[in-house]
Amino acid sequence: MDRIKRLFDSKKNEKILSVYFTAGFPKKDSTVDVIKALSDGGVDMIEIGIPFSDPMADGPVIQQSSQKALDNGMTQNLLFEQLKDIRKVTDIPLILMGYINTAMQFGFENLCKKAVEVGIDGFIIPDIPLEEYSSQYKPIVEKYGLKFILLITPETPEERIRKIDSASSGFIYMVSSASTTGAQNSFSEDKQRYFKKIADMNLKNPTLVGFGVSNKATFDAACEHSRGAIIGSAFIRALEEQPTVQDAVKSLISKL
Amino acid sequence: MNYNVNEQGYYGEFGGAYVPEILQKNVKELRENYLKIMQSPDFIAEIDQLLHDYAGRPTPLYFAKRLSEEVGAKVYLKREDLCHTGAHKINNALGQILLARRMGKTRIVAETGAGQHGVATATVCALMNMECVVYMGETDVNRQFLNVQRMKMLGAKVVPVISGNKTLKDATNEAIRDWCCNPQNTFYIIGSVVGPHPYPDIVAKFQSVISEEIKKQLKEKEGRENPDYLIACVGGGSNAAGTFYHYLQNEEVKLYEAEAAGLGIDTDMTAATIHLGKEGVLHGSRTLIMQTPDGQIVEPYSISAGLDYPGIGPMHANLARMGRAKVFAITDKQAMDAALRLTRLEGIIPAIESSHALAILAEAKFKPSDVIVVTVSGRGDKDMNTYSKYFEGQF
Ligand SMILES: Cc1ncc(COP(=O)(O)O)c(C=O)c1O
Numbered sequence: 001m002d003r004i005k006r007l008f009d010s011k012k013n014e015k016i017l018s019v020y021f022t023a024g025f026p027k028k029d030s031t032v033d034v035i036k037a038l039s040d041g042g043v044d045m046i047e048i049g050i051p052f053s054d055p056m057a058d059g060p061v062i063q064q065s066s067q068k069a070l071d072n073g074m075t076q077n078l079l080f081e082q083l084k085d086i087r088k089v090t091d092i093p094l095i096l097m098g099y100i101n102t103a104m105q106f107g108f109e110n111l112c113k114k115a116v117e118v119g120i121d122g123f124i125i126p127d128i129p130l131e132e133y134s135s136q137y138k139p140i141v142e143k144y145g146l147k148f149i150l151l152i153t154p155e156t157p158e159e160r161i162r163k164i165d166s167a168s169s170g171f172i173y174m175v176s177s178a179s180t181t182g183a184q185n186s187f188s189e190d191k192q193r194y195f196k197k198i199a200d201m202n203l204k205n206p207t208l209v210g211f212g213v214s215n216k217a218t219f220d221a222a223c224e225h226s227r228g229a230i231i232g233s234a235f236i237r238a239l240e241e242q243p244t245v246q247d248a249v250k251s252l253i254s255k256l
Numbered sequence: 257m258n259y260n261v262n263e264q265g266y267y268g269e270f271g272g273a274y275v276p277e278i279l280q281k282n283v284k285e286l287r288e289n290y291l292k293i294m295q296s297p298d299f300i301a302e303i304d305q306l307l308h309d310y311a312g313r314p315t316p317l318y319f320a321k322r323l324s325e326e327v328g329a330k331v332y333l334k335r336e337d338l339c340h341t342g343a344h345k346i347n348n349a350l351g352q353i354l355l356a357r358r359m360g361k362t363r364i365v366a367e368t369g370a371g372q373h374g375v376a377t378a379t380v381c382a383l384m385n386m387e388c389v390v391y392m393g394e395t396d397v398n399r400q401f402l403n404v405q406r407m408k409m410l411g412a413k414v415v416p417v418i419s420g421n422k423t424l425k426d427a428t429n430e431a432i433r434d435w436c437c438n439p440q441n442t443f444y445i446i447g448s449v450v451g452p453h454p455y456p457d458i459v460a461k462f463q464s465v466i467s468e469e470i471k472k473q474l475k476e477k478e479g480r481e482n483p484d485y486l487i488a489c490v491g492g493g494s495n496a497a498g499t500f501y502h503y504l505q506n507e508e509v510k511l512y513e514a515e516a517a518g519l520g521i522d523t524d525m526t527a528a529t530i531h532l533g534k535e536g537v538l539h540g541s542r543t544l545i546m547q548t549p550d551g552q553i554v555e556p557y558s559i560s561a562g563l564d565y566p567g568i569g570p571m572h573a574n575l576a577r578m579g580r581a582k583v584f585a586i587t588d589k590q591a592m593d594a595a596l597r598l599t600r601l602e603g604i605i606p607a608i609e610s611s612h613a614l615a616i617l618a619e620a621k622f623k624p625s626d627v628i629v630v631t632v633s634g635r636g637d638k639d640m641n642t643y644s645k646y647f648e649g650q651f
Binding site (some may be wrong): 052053054055056057059060063064067070075076077099100101102103104105106126127128129130132150151152153155156157160164175178179180 | 272273274275276277278279280281282419420425426429432433436437438439440534535536537538539540545547548549550551552553
């Protein structure tokens with residue numbers, strides 16, 4: 001059963017909202033609660049961050065949540081333990097997002113195996129570039145029937161976007177700007193032109209826009225030329241500020 | 257055996273370019289242009305002149321007579337400590353800023369730990385009139401006050417990094433994040449043979465002037481280009497890469513490198529990455545890394561601020577794996593003893609990093625006929641606080 005495809009097929013006329021959070025944040029055992037609250041709150045897809053000590057592509061908010069999760073004692077083994085019965089909780093697509101170093105220590109194949117066991121649908125690993133993915137990791141990912149979502153950015157030339165589109169599966173993560181993760185208040189006209197340019201390329205994969213999406217203005221702007229958007233830092237901030245995870249989800253949804 | 261980088265950017269199984277997509281275009285442009293630029297006659301003329309007139313090269317190859325008597329072999333010191341700004345780091349900073357200019361970049365970022373690379377970068381930015389931002393862990397900003405003042409006087413903006421452990425690896429993360437946010441106008445001047453391909457090769461080539469000079473100088477003094485042993489310390493591994501570069505394929509020259517064991521490799525206060533690290537990816541390169549079984553990077557410890565990096569240049573991971581280089585884990589105490597010995601025998605106060613290399617002279621066995629070249633990567637001025645505290649009451 002391909003949950004990601006089913007989602008994109010079923011939402012042809014609506015925008016898709018995908019939300020990122022860091023596993024083991026704000027508390028070690030809040031992982032399942034957060035997934036349940038997001039799913040109950042109507043979010044379409046969830047990206048579960050595997051905390052890493054040195055998250056090179058992340059801004060301060062996600063960095064701090066990763067550090068907090070590690071201080072809480074979060075590990076990859078514990079994550080799979082927590083996710084053991086997650087398919088009894090929700091049927092929306094769940095994606096693991098992390099960095100290659102922790103995946104290597106866990107064993108990349110082992111990671112795929114465990115992911116399939118608990119019902120994960122795919123991976124986003126921003127420091128595995130296209131070339132390394134195609135030569136070293138793609139055969140393993142495909143063997144396990146998982147999706148691998150590659151990223152494109154405003155700096156990615158058209159020819160490379162085509163290659164990324166052909167290697168990527170599930171969808172393409174369209175990074176909004178030259179930046180690390182982190183909330184922005186508005187998206188410039190430049191960004192709109194870039195989103196439109198990508199839309200006009202008619203890629204085989206659908207695209208979702210991420211990095212900087214935080215409120216109605218940025219969500220709508222992101223969605224204008226894509227199938228939806230991904231929110232990360234703004235939700236992590238809500239988790240910090242709100243008394244419960246349910247309140248954090250409510251606060252996020254109310255801003256959109 | 258080829259110990260240099262291959263077409264794909266790997267040294268054996270180490271290396272590569274594991275950077276986020278936003279940097280792929282930059283890294284590709286660099287990869288496609290660096291060799292062409294660095295081999296062009298006008299580039300060579302410009303860098304040679306700067307190395308000579310500005311950095312003070314060639315640095316002497318000094319026969320250390322009294323030290324030789326103690327060691328029981330012929331010991332030469334390659335005096336990188338006499339370079340402008342006090343360490344070998346200037347060789348690389350000069351090279352990379354010329355590269356940055358030819359790539360059309362207008363803004364420079366760098367990371368620094370002890371501050372030597374930050375000072376070298378701030379220096380060349382002053383010289384070339386370019387904007388300079390140096391990321392430095394907050395802990396290091398407080399520990400290396402003098403170098404922070406130097407960078408500021410040189411006109412650089414020093415940004416204290418408060419993420420992670422607030423030291424070198426975090427400063428490197430932050431420099432990479434800055435580069436992600438400013439890919440069009442910014443050039444990242446990396447301070448050692450680390451980072452995504454082609455950086456390890458770029459830095460090794462700019463530091464290779466060290467072994468180029470050793471060859472000539474040893475020929476004059478000993479009638480032969482090849483020593484029996486080359487010895488250098490490794491933090492990321494740039495002074496060692498430069499010291500070994502033109503001898504890599506010449507297997508009769510034995511390569512010894514010193515990494516920092518801190519309080520000992522059987523303690524958790526250590527920075528002995530090659531002895532203790534496991535394969536992983538840090539700062540864009542597949543290499544040996546000090547980490548937990550779950551893949552979290554461990555903060556290393558050494559008395560030397562320039563050697564406490566949790567990774568190692570991919571070239572050195574491969575040299576150790578292939579048995580081409582022998583790696584010694586030198587403790588704080590062995591290094592400090594070696595520093596005092598050099599100071600008292602030769603009147604040279606070395607940087608604590610370099611003292612780790614010098615300590616190998618007391619750890620390994622040599623024959624009286626052996627010719628040894630030890631690279632003294634920097635001078636000890638920046639370390640006087642640490643030395644005085646360590647030797648308190650002894651002078
Ligand atoms: C004097 C000196 N030697 C050595 C090093 C270590 O760097 P590398 O291993 O790249 O030569 C440093 C780094 O700060 C240094 O300042």
